[in-house]
Amino acid sequence: MSYDTKNIRNVALLGHSGSGKTTLAEAMLFEAKATNRRGTVNDKTTISDYSSIEQERGNSIFSTLMHADWRNCKINLIDTPGFDDFVGELVSSLKVADTAIMMLNARSGVEVGTELMWEYIEKFNTPTLFVVNHLDNDKSDYESTLEQAKSRFGVKVIPVQYPLNQGAGFNTIVDALRMTMYVFPEGGGKPEKQAIPDSEIERAQEMHNALVEAAAENDEALMEKFFEEGSLNEEELAEGLRIAMANQEIFPIFCASADKNMGSGRIMGFINDIAPSPADRPDAELEDGGTLKCDANGKPVLFIYKTMSEPRVGLVSYFKVYSGTVKVGDEFINNNNRSAERLNQLFIANGKNRESVDELKAGDIGVTVKLKNSHSNNTLASKGDNTVIDPIHFPDSRIRTAVTPPSKNDMEKLIKALHQIQEEDPTLILEQSKALKQTLLHGQGQLHLDIIKYRIEKIHGVTMEFEKPKIAYRETITKEANDSYRHKKQSGGAGQFGEVHMRIEPYYEGMPDPAGLNVRKTEEDELPWGGKLVFLWCIVGGSIDAKYSNAIKKGVMQKMEEGPLTGSYCRDIRVSIFDGKMHPVDSNDMAFMLASTNVFKNAFKNAAPQLLEPIYDLEILCSDEVMGDVMGDLQTRRAIIQGMGTVGHYQQIRAKVPQAELYKYSSTLRSLTQGKAKFSQKFAEFSPVPHDLQKQLISAYQAELQEA
Ligand SMILES: Nc1nc2c(ncn2[C@@H]2O[C@H](COP(=O)(O)OP(=O)(O)OP(=O)(O)O)[C@@H](O)[C@H]2O)c(=O)[nH]1
Ligand SMILES: [Mg+2]
Numbered sequence: 001m002s003y004d005t006k007n008i009r010n011v012a013l014l015g016h017s018g019s020g021k022t023t024l025a026e027a028m029l030f031e032a033k034a035t036n037r038r039g040t041v042n043d044k045t046t047i048s049d050y051s052s053i054e055q056e057r058g059n060s061i062f063s064t065l066m067h068a069d070w071r072n073c074k075i076n077l078i079d080t081p082g083f084d085d086f087v088g089e090l091v092s093s094l095k096v097a098d099t100a101i102m103m104l105n106a107r108s109g110v111e112v113g114t115e116l117m118w119e120y121i122e123k124f125n126t127p128t129l130f131v132v133n134h135l136d137n138d139k140s141d142y143e144s145t146l147e148q149a150k151s152r153f154g155v156k157v158i159p160v161q162y163p164l165n166q167g168a169g170f171n172t173i174v175d176a177l178r179m180t181m182y183v184f185p186e187g188g189g190k191p192e193k194q195a196i197p198d199s200e201i202e203r204a205q206e207m208h209n210a211l212v213e214a215a216a217e218n219d220e221a222l223m224e225k226f227f228e229e230g231s232l233n234e235e236e237l238a239e240g241l242r243i244a245m246a247n248q249e250i251f252p253i254f255c256a257s258a259d260k261n262m263g264s265g266r267i268m269g270f271i272n273d274i275a276p277s278p279a280d281r282p283d284a285e286l287e288d289g290g291t292l293k294c295d296a297n298g299k300p301v302l303f304i305y306k307t308m309s310e311p312r313v314g315l316v317s318y319f320k321v322y323s324g325t326v327k328v329g330d331e332f333i334n335n336n337n338r339s340a341e342r343l344n345q346l347f348i349a350n351g352k353n354r355e356s357v358d359e360l361k362a363g364d365i366g367v368t369v370k371l372k373n374s375h376s377n378n379t380l381a382s383k384g385d386n387t388v389i390d391p392i393h394f395p396d397s398r399i400r401t402a403v404t405p406p407s408k409n410d411m412e413k414l415i416k417a418l419h420q421i422q423e424e425d426p427t428l429i430l431e432q433s434k435a436l437k438q439t440l441l442h443g444q445g446q447l448h449l450d451i452i453k454y455r456i457e458k459i460h461g462v463t464m465e466f467e468k469p470k471i472a473y474r475e476t477i478t479k480e481a482n483d484s485y486r487h488k489k490q491s492g493g494a495g496q497f498g499e500v501h502m503r504i505e506p507y508y509e510g511m512p513d514p515a516g517l518n519v520r521k522t523e524e525d526e527l528p529w530g531g532k533l534v535f536l537w538c539i540v541g542g543s544i545d546a547k548y549s550n551a552i553k554k555g556v557m558q559k560m561e562e563g564p565l566t567g568s569y570c571r572d573i574r575v576s577i578f579d580g581k582m583h584p585v586d587s588n589d590m591a592f593m594l595a596s597t598n599v600f601k602n603a604f605k606n607a608a609p610q611l612l613e614p615i616y617d618l619e620i621l622c623s624d625e626v627m628g629d630v631m632g633d634l635q636t637r638r639a640i641i642q643g644m645g646t647v648g649h650y651q652q653i654r655a656k657v658p659q660a661e662l663y664k665y666s667s668t669l670r671s672l673t674q675g676k677a678k679f680s681q682k683f684a685e686f687s688p689v690p691h692d693l694q695k696q697l698i699s700a701y702q703a704e705l706q707e708a
Contacts, residue, residue, distance in 0.1 A: 002325070003074040005296050005363040006277045010076045010320070012063075012093040014121070015103030016113030017082030017675075020133040022048045022060050023258035024103065024267075025079045031189070031265045032068030032075070034350060038261060047351040048079040053454060061451060063089040063306065065318055065365060066350045070268045076365045082113055084678055085445035085666075088394055088427035092305045092376065094120055095392045096320040096365060099245075099275040100128040101267070106140035106166065110148040112621055112678050115650055118153060127245050127276055129252045131267060135163045136170040136257040146253060152648035158214055159207055159253040160270070161263075164200065173255045173263060174200055176207035177237075177270075188261030214250045215240025238273055246276040278363025284322050287388040292323050296361040300324030301381045302332070303389040304374055308424050311459075313369055318349075319380075320365045322389055327359040332380035335388045339373040341380055375423050394426050397442035398681050399666045401449055402467040404439070410462055415439070417460035421452055428452060435529070435569060436470040446667040471660045472614060473697065474531070474686050475563035475570045477607035480505045485599035486581070487591050497583035498591035500544070500552055502599045504607055507534050507574040514538070514576045521546075523553065530686070531571025533560055544580040544592070551589035552577055555596025564604045565611060565694075566701040571686075575600070611694045612686035614659040617642075619652065620669070622677035627651045629672050637661035638690075656684060 013021040026046045030038040039045030044055035048064040060081040067076045078093040080086075094100065100121055104114065121128050132145050142163050150157045164172035164181070171184045174196055181200070182191035196204050215237050216226035222240045226232055232240060244250040254270070256263030283291035292301060306318040332341045347354035347367040360366045374380065377391040405414040415430070418441070422428045429442040443449045449466070456464050486499040503514060513519050514536065521537035535553050537546065544552075553575075560570040580595075618639070622630050630653065634641070638661050642654040662681065669677050689697065 002357065002359045002361050003364060005279045005294060005361055007073045008076065008277055008361075008363045009073050009271050009275050010078075010096060010098045010278060010363070010365055011271060011275070012078045012080060012090075012097035012100050012126075013103065014080055014090065014094075014100050014117045015082055016105065016108075016111035016117075017059060019082060019103035019105040019111075019113075020256075020258040021079050021082065021101075021103050022046050024101075024131065024133065024256060024264060025064075025066060025077050027188070027256075027258050027261045027264040028075075028077060028268055029066060029068050029350065030261065032070050032268065034066070034068045040259075047353075050352045053451065053458075059083060061086055061089075062308070063093045064351050065367065067348055067365075068268070070272045073272045074364070075268060075271055078365075083445075083447060084113060084116055085443075085448035085451075087116075087444055088425060089306075090117065091120060091394060092392050094124045094126055096303070096305045097124075097126060098278050098281050098363075099271065100126045102128055102130050104130055104132050104145050104149065106132050106134045106142055106145050107137050109141070109145040110152050110648065112623065112650060112676055115152070115621060115648060116678055125248060125282075127248055129245075129254060129267075129270070129275070130157065131254045131256050131263070132163075133256045133258050135166045135255055136168065136260050136262070138167050140166045140170075142166050142255070148649065149253065153251060156214075156249060157251045157253060158210055160211065161253065161255040161266075162203070162207070163255050170257055170260070171262065173266075174204050175266065176204045177211055177241075177252075179204060179208055182263075182266065184260070184262045188257070190265065191262070211241070211252075212237060214244055218243045218247060218249050241274045242276070242280075245274050246280050285390040287390050292387060292389070294362045295323055296325050296363075298323040298362065299382060299385050299387070300326050300330065300332075301379060301385070301387050301389070302326055304371075304376050304378050304380070305392065306424075307374075307376050309420065315369065315371060317368050317371050317374060318365070319368065321360050321362050322379075323362050323387075325359055325361045326366075331383070333383050333385075334374045334378050334380055335386055336378040337373060341371050341374055343368050345369055376426060392426070395444070395680065396682055397427065397429055398444055398679065399446060399449065399664075400440050400442045400469050402436075402438040402440055402469040403464050404467055406463050406465065411439075413460075413462045414456070414464055417456050417462050418452075420460070421455060425452075433472070435472055438467070438470055440469055446664065446670075468663060472529075473566055473568040473689070474529070474612040475565050475568050475604075476531070476572050476610050476612060477504060477506050477604060478610050479608045481603040481607035483599050483603035483606065484579070485595045485602065487595035487598065488586075489591075490586075495583070495586035496588065496591040496594075497581075497586035498548070498588075498593075498595040499581035500555075500577060500592065500595040500599050501579035502596070502603055503576040503578060504600065504603045505574045505576075506607075507532055507572045511574065514574070514578075517576055517578050519576075521549070527560070527569070527571055529569040529571070532573075533557070533571075534574040536574065536576040538576050538578040539580070544577070544582055545587075548582075548587070548589065548592040549577070551592045552596040555593040556600045558593070558597050559600045559604070564601045565609055565698050568611070570604075571612075611689040611697060613689045615656050615684045615687050616659055616662060616681045617684040618655045618657045618662075618679060618681050620655075620677055620679045621647060621650050621652055622673055623650055626673040626676050627653075630669070630677055633668065633672055637665075657681075658687075 216222045301323040431440040484501040489496040517538040523535040563570045639655040639657045
């Protein structure tokens, strides 16, 4: 049997690390009888954190698909990792979720991870409910957590529940939607429903009224009814909340102790009653700008949001059915790479446990194995249907490292293993840098890279060392220089002769023709590594035949590719060839190329050469108390502060920082702020290296040349 679209709820669990997502998921599955044993993170027995690396660390690292039947609904639950190193898992989960549960830790309120995840919730427009967890902790503070959530996420944050006795003895939740009090037995589970005591009635009624108002606000008929009668009946209230929830007009707040299994059943009940089904969400966006309706009778289209390889099984693909009904044996075309695929098996999953099903309807999330040539972000559709779901846009990388295998012979094996991980984890970028002669990994943070190293070693059996990545400097000049060079060789047979007179100048957009020269031909090249080479042929009177101009330009290019100062790429230079000499017999392309390379090199050194370094725009979000440390640290990194501001109750710092100063920034920031800061970075521009540093870099290069 498969679930109808309207009875499916796709829910992603989000929240700062440690807020209790994995524990809540376990409690939900237990309450829904999807498991008969409630595991714990500490005992390494949860359904969600099933991989050995998650169990070793006690944190989620991958998103995990689970599901539970609750009354007439199938709730697909995706637990996500809280560490922002694994933000890729969060983004792909939000792509397919129709509701988010944002977990707040009542001991710490809105944390920096909450802020970042909220940005994604806003990007995806995901209907969201909050769960204030850890209410059984002595240090928990529901009121302040609620205040923080309201001040940060706005007036649409409205409590449905509050705890009556937070702290070690926590067992009672007042529910203002149902106007009931839930008293949990020791060990949690099914609560006893009691009348709200007189002492709490006023507070509960006030909250109830706020909910009714919020429910009425988004529907004219309900609004009218509310004005006429001053209230709504249960059904109308539910209908109003459904509309408000689907349109992100309300972000209800629930209470829980996931650890004590208190509160999870009511949350599932609310999801069942109020949260949107996939068909209640806006139509899916397509790559070509069109949209696709979530309709089980439509054409079958599925989108792979995640893949993972498993020992003995091979590739496991997690997908959402965006339209139609998919059945075992269905044939598809992968519209991203045109390869044909067949669904030989279909599953629903609870962590590592999979259960075969015959079909899945639009909106549902499922699993298949052994697809031949499909990866995350691919759309499968029937032959002749070119639908491509708008892909997941992953964030830019924030950290890089160079990697080497212990021996050169293992390089191929290492690259193969990295490629495989990259296919499963689109936030890992592998770069073979010709310029730096290094293999680079770009990722989301030190922890992200450490986990990749662990997987490479444990799963693929290849060791890998991290090395400091080199910096991709650029070279340019800051003034004009003129020079000439004669290449002449007369050993044995045919000789070689070529003489080139060259002017080089710093190039800028719209510069006038070179003074005193007669430009015959202009070639303007965008360089593959950025910047320009402008090549002017200014030979008059035939001192060099025009047929040698290509060889002369090639000679210049050779040095542009391996600059005279540090062997880095050169950029933004105008070269004018204005004189020279030929020999009727000994002149040839090779001779002119060599003459050109040499004259360029010599002129370059006299043209006040300047090294340029990559500068990154850095954006840091941190709490007040660590702001001073973050700023102090930035000062040691040649940072130029661009601006400061506040985002909620967090401080935001924007700065320009040279890439050379960002090595290991992710781990430094984490230890400097005990995880109370997050950052992102983006390449901004190349800018001049300070004089002293330039001198150091040049001598280091010279020394390297001599060693070689
Ligand atoms: N006392 C108490 N402990 C809790 C509660 N919820 C979770 N914990 C504990 O807090 C720790 C972290 O819980 P997890 O469920 O792993 O948190 P998470 O949000 O999944 O964390 P990440 O996977 O790192 O993002 C574990 O030791 C849990 O047992 C709660 O309500 N009360
Ligand atoms: Mg977890």
